[in-house]
Amino acid sequence: MKSYLGLIPISAKVHKRQNRMTLLCIIFAVFLVTAIFSMADMGVRMEQTRLLDKHGSSLTFQDLLSSTLAQTLFLAAAILFALILVAGVLMISSSLNSNVAQRTKFFGMMRCIGMSKRQIIRFVRLEALNWCKTAVPIGVVLGIAITWGLCAALRFLVGEEFSAIPLFGISLIGIISGIVVGIVTVVIAASSPAKRAAKVSPITAVSGNSESAKILTHAANTRFSKIEMALGVHHAVSGKKNLVLMISSFALSIILFLSFSVLIQFVGYLMPQSSNASDIDISSSDGSNSIDSAMLTEISTMQGVERVFGRRGLFDVPAGIGSDNQLTSTVDTISFDEFDLDWLTKDKLLRKGSDISKVYGDSHYVLAICDTNSLLKIGDEIQLENEELEIAGLLKYDPFNSDGNANGQITIITSSETFTRLTDFNGYSLIMVQTTSNVTDEDVTAISSILDENCTLQDRREQSTAGTYMAFQICIYGFLVIITLVTVLNIMNSISMSVSARINQYGAMRAIGMSKRQVTKMIAAEAFTYALSGCIVGCVVGLLVSKLLYDTLITAHFSYATWSVPIVPLAIILMFVFVAAIVAVYTPSKRIRNISVTETINEL
Incomplete structure (x- = not known):
């Protein structure tokens, strides 16, 4: 050499x-x-x-x-x-x-x-x-x-x-x-x-x-715990640099997990997946409610069609808003079929306090879409077509605009029955068709053939982002699984190596009378000191990073989006950290139990 x-x-x-x-x-x-x-x-x-x-x-x-x-x-x-x-x-x-x-x-x-x-x-x-x-x-x-x-x-x-x-x-x-x-x-x-x-x-x-070589200035504190537990905590906190690295390592795993969780939400906002997304839209050429309602029944029986629902609409309708009921504003009015109303609940589009059950059927209740800073609130009265209507709920954002902003316009959503009673319109301005997975171009052509000259068909099947959304979800969740796996392995390895570095100390403790059970408790105390400290730091910093990423990637582009504590991702990663800490105690404690006291003392 x-x-x-x-x-x-x-x-x-x-x-x-x-x-x-x-x-x-x-x-x-x-x-x-x-x-x-x-x-x-x-x-x-x-x-x-x-x-x-x-x-x-x-x-x-x-x-x-x-x-x-x-x-x-x-x-x-x-x-x-x-x-x-x-x-x-x-x-x-x-x-x-x-x-x-x-x-x-x-x-x-x-x-x-x-x-x-x-x-x-x-x-x-x-x-x-x-x-x-x-x-x-x-x-x-x-x-x-x-x-x-x-x-x-x-x-x-x-x-x-x-x-x-x-x-x-x-x-x-x-x-x-x-x-x-x-x-x-x-x-x-x-x-x-x-x-x-x-x-x-x-x-x-x-x-x-x-x-x-280190000079100990004070003994382990045994006032609040048994000696083996106090020694375990003391071992964890005595080496400052090692403690910082261990805590930072655990904390970074939590931070990474929470950061990837924000990406999942970002993909959801970038490519929103609505349960009422249509594959084919049939609209009236002039935007009026001129499509015969019987067409829904006819289309629903055709090959390749899974579901059909329609909407009616009137725009810039004079309305009185507030307690004075003065006609001081105009609103857009749109009717939703029962499936459309169900969609609002299923996709969680309603703000807290909304009661959509009041809107179904022929009623005097409506839903409203407005800007987040609007003074309109649940329970307010709206005078529309000489009738008093009460707002039963508000939507979180405007689903009819790509950016989700209402841009100062108020939109009222009613049931089909309520809309017909208010306006006497039975026809539809838009028919939305969801197709089966095996639909063919010939099926779409057959649908087109029954339309009259006042209708326009738009095939939206190629515009679906469901595949892209699923792909991104799979990739991100895949990375989350890898991060979780490495987190578990890192915790187990770090604790095992920390114990190995003190193997002769544990041997000395065994020699002066410490039992195997006490040694195991001491190792567990050291492991959970690292885990608990890492979780506290990881949660604090991770939530701050999560909010920063959320504001940068989501709120900056979708102003209606609001950050909330990611309880489920946080609970998942914390569970894995503590489970890993429990498992990590087993191997080194078993190793110490299986070798003799003299062998442990002489181990390098």
Whole structure:
């Protein structure tokens, strides 16, 4: 061996088991970034194909950059890149710190035979970079493979607008981003453990326990708990840097989970999926209520039709709003069939306090659509067509406008029976048709053939975003599963390595009379100190990040959207954290129980 650096591959083989989690963290970071940027790149290529079909050869790079899809994809990828980088740094730093703590005697021996502090730092950093030779290629290959699998699923299973997505595309952006995040993460993460290893003096290191060199100024507090529980908490909080890294590692997992949960909501706002979305619209040419109501019955019996419902409408109707009942405003009035009214409840479009049950049938109750800052409220009276109507509910946003804003206009929704009583109109201005999954073009042509010249048919089947929405949901939930899995593995590994770093201390405690049950409780106290602290920090910071992302991605574009505490995602990730902490206690406590006291004391 020509140089002390020749010890790096030997050390990697000897500590292969301890390094598994660190390797997994690097693979996880590289894989996620490669897959995210590769999918974003494939999406941009698909958008480029669409724009080329639209603009022809006149398509410019500016046209591509101005595309909403391209901007959204790369903005989301950039945010996730930063979060994954930070999460990777903290998880790898935590693992490396525990690794260094276990090898204190090794670094002390190196110092004793002449290795300088600078050489120790270089050794630890190069040892960490040595893992990249294995972890980075594996992460890149996995990222590419997942990208190909997702592209194939989108093209053949979802189809529709994904028919142009590349199948076996190689994204240089994705590969370079994955390699960069892998190397940068390791370099940053190795900095603190390397300095920690270099600071250990040879005399302290040869003793095999760097913790013993610390001067204890006070004993563990046993006033409120038993000695083993107090010692477990003391072990967790005594090493400040390790505590910060462990808490940050757990907290980042929660933050990542909550951040990805915001993306799920963002996709929902970007591509809203309404249960009453129509595949075919039949409207009167002049916008009047001139479509015969008998046409609904006729269309409902035709091949390929699943459901038919209609709407009537009158616009700019004089109305009196408020207690004075003065005709001081105009409103748009739209009738909803029973299925349409059911949709409002099913898709949760009503504001709190609304009672839609009053609106069904022939009644004196209506629903209203207005701006969020409007003075109109539930229970207000509206004079319409010489009748007093009461507002039984308000909608959260205007479903008839793409941006959800009412723009100062008040719209009244009534039942079909109430609308007919008020206006004497029996015909429809719009008939909406939902088709079956096996509908054919011939079925649509048959529907078109029964329409008269006053009707216009619009085939909206190709405009459906259900496939895209499902694809994004699957991708995001897939990443959430990966984050949860890595969170569990990281917690288990971190606690196990923390216990291993203090193995001789536990041996000494066993030697002076501590029982196996007490040792298990001590390890559990240490584990739950990390978990509870990490959950508190993760919840506080995670909710702040969640709101920031929500305001940036959603509220900035959909002014009616309001952030609320994500109770379900928060409960899910907290449950996994505490379950992982419980499971993590089992392996190290079993290990200590199964070896003798003398063997534990002599363990390095």
